Amino acid sequence: MDAADRAEVVIEKEMDCMIAKSQRRLQGNNQTGACVDCDGMIPMDRMAALPGCARCVACQNEIEGS
Numbered sequence: 001m002d003a004a005d006r007a008e009v010v011i012e013k014e015m016d017c018m019i020a021k022s023q024r025r026l027q028g029n030n031q032t033g034a035c036v037d038c039d040g041m042i043p044m045d046r047m048a049a050l051p052g053c054a055r056c057v058a059c060q061n062e063i064e065g066s
Contacts, residue, residue, distance in 0.1 A: 035059050
């Protein structure tokens with residue numbers, strides 16, 4: 001496998017990951033408890049307070065510019 005083949009494999013994996021994140025975002029109901037941006041776990045108390053939230057506190061703060 002040459003460098004171009006390895007690069008193609010990496011690109012395909014990254015694209016698959018991005019597609020999965022987009023699908024979770026579009027569903028709007030996060031059942032996994034994983035942040036759509038960083039894949040970190042969203043605390044259960046946040047999930048209970050904001051049903052269907054898709055981002056952890058840190059990523060949400062970054063989005064909001066806080």
